[in-house]
Amino acid sequence: MRPLRTDGRGVTVPMNYALMLTVVALLTAVLVAGMGAYVDDQQDRSARAGLEVVGNRIAADLTTADQLAGSVSGDGAVEVRTDLPETVGGTTYRVELVLVSTGPDANRYDVVLTGTDPAVTVSVPVRTRRPVETTGFAGGGTRVTYDDGSDTLEVGRA
Amino acid sequence: MADLSGRGGGVGSDHGARSERGQLILVAAVGIGALLLTLSLLLNAAIYTENLAARGGHAEHADAAVDHRLASERTVGNLLNRSNAEGWSYTAFHRNVSTWNDLAARGSATDGVTTSVAVSGTNATRVLQTEATRNLTNVSYAERWTVVSGVSAVEAWQFDLSRSSLVVPNATTNASDLGNASAFTVEFAAGETWRLFVYQDGVDTVSVAVDDGTDPLSPACTATEDADGTVTVNVTAATVGGSDCPALASLRSYLETAGSYDVAYENGGNATGTYTLWVREPISAVDDGDFAADGGSPTVEPYIVDVSIDVTYTTRGLTFRDEGIPITEGSS
Numbered sequence: 231m232r233p234l235r236t237d238g239r240g241v242t243v244p245m246n247y248a249l250m251l252t253v254v255a256l257l258t259a260v261l262v263a264g265m266g267a268y269v270d271d272q273q274d275r276s277a278r279a280g281l282e283v284v285g286n287r288i289a290a291d292l293t294t295a296d297q298l299a300g301s302v303s304g305d306g307a308v309e310v311r312t313d314l315p316e317t318v319g320g321t322t323y324r325v326e327l328v329l330v331s332t333g334p335d336a337n338r339y340d341v342v343l344t345g346t347d348p349a350v351t352v353s354v355p356v357r358t359r360r361p362v363e364t365t366g367f368a369g370g371g372t373r374v375t376y377d378d379g380s381d382t383l384e385v386g387r388a
Numbered sequence: 389m390a391d392l393s394g395r396g397g398g399v400g401s402d403h404g405a406r407s408e409r410g411q412l413i414l415v416a417a418v419g420i421g422a423l424l425l426t427l428s429l430l431l432n433a434a435i436y437t438e439n440l441a442a443r444g445g446h447a448e449h450a451d452a453a454v455d456h457r458l459a460s461e462r463t464v465g466n467l468l469n470r471s472n473a474e475g476w477s478y479t480a481f482h483r484n485v486s487t488w489n490d491l492a493a494r495g496s497a498t499d500g501v502t503t504s505v506a507v508s509g510t511n512a513t514r515v516l517q518t519e520a521t522r523n524l525t526n527v528s529y530a531e532r533w534t535v536v537s538g539v540s541a542v543e544a545w546q547f548d549l550s551r552s553s554l555v556v557p558n559a560t561t562n563a564s565d566l567g568n569a570s571a572f573t574v575e576f577a578a579g580e581t582w583r584l585f586v587y588q589d590g591v592d593t594v595s596v597a598v599d600d601g602t603d604p605l606s607p608a609c610t611a612t613e614d615a616d617g618t619v620t621v622n623v624t625a626a627t628v629g630g631s632d633c634p635a636l637a638s639l640r641s642y643l644e645t646a647g648s649y650d651v652a653y654e655n656g657g658n659a660t661g662t663y664t665l666w667v668r669e670p671i672s673a674v675d676d677g678d679f680a681a682d683g684g685s686p687t688v689e690p691y692i693v694d695v696s697i698d699v700t701y702t703t704r705g706l707t708f709r710d711e712g713i714p715i716t717e718g719s720s
Binding site for chain 2: 257273280286304
């Protein structure tokens, strides 16, 4: 009996070729699928963590502007600008402000950041003495301004 | 398929199979490499965003901006206090505020911060006599003289007069009775002429009567002299000896609507004591030769009122501006 490694009988050249292709393709597919899932998962986590950071920065800017607005005694102006990335974890995102509750001493808002791909939503709570106005804006550098006439804050793109 | 190995060999040989396999392995390697590259880019982006969190926000500068505002308010308040107490010139006050602005700006510049303080105020004049034993004549001892003219308000006006220096009129029913007795008179010349008389009305009492042009005079306000023999007449607060005086209150009401008027002292030799008042007119408009130079009586001094400051504090990412912060004398 001939050893299998050297026994080429019954095996055509195309068959040998097809088998080889199948085995390599299978191995590659498994490897890529495994890595892809891992990369996707990392991207999701990265986007979420990044949006949380960005959300906290926006919340901090709102708090800072609110505190400074409280120090304005005459005619005044307050502007807080922060450079923020336009993409986080490989995704662009949108910033909205959702009013949670109003009160005599504080207004509670959620800074809601929504990534497009991966579709990740992060919410960061913030509390201000003054009402905050915004129409929502695409993520990136932000600017918080104070209107002393209406005693309100406004947040938008820088 | 092309032979990438370049080492030849037939299709059916071992050599040939390995080289064909190499192509797929290469493609797989490129794919996995691309995934790893994506992963590293993601990691890089994540590190960058995490770095944002580690960066200091604007809170520190916000505190510094508020500190700058408070410091400016306090400093200008102190300068105003000293300026008005010591009679600094208007220029000296503004120069000192400017010096503070320069110092604050220089101190902040090293931190990349721009600051500014601008002050505005009204150049007013304080008229005062501090010599308690002097009569209420002008510097040349003229009995009748115009203290201020063309003013719309006289503020913080108070006399501390010696009771014994005042005349004792025989009658006090009409303005002419007090005029004939040469009682110390303050005359207000607006559309009408109102007069304020101060005279003795008993052993240790002083009376203040107001003539609004009609006789008889409305009831006078009377006060007993203090331990030092003086009586305080506060025209602005409408009090005599610390008690409310309706006659002075009606005079005050008239003056509030009288528009522009002149204030003159008459029979200034028949009253001795001190007084102080200020008007919203620059010293150049008030000092018309009736007053003594520094240290004499009566005298005029620069007085600054209605002071407010505009403060700005600017960094690369933060702008704070507060305008029209009122600075009142004695507030700091």
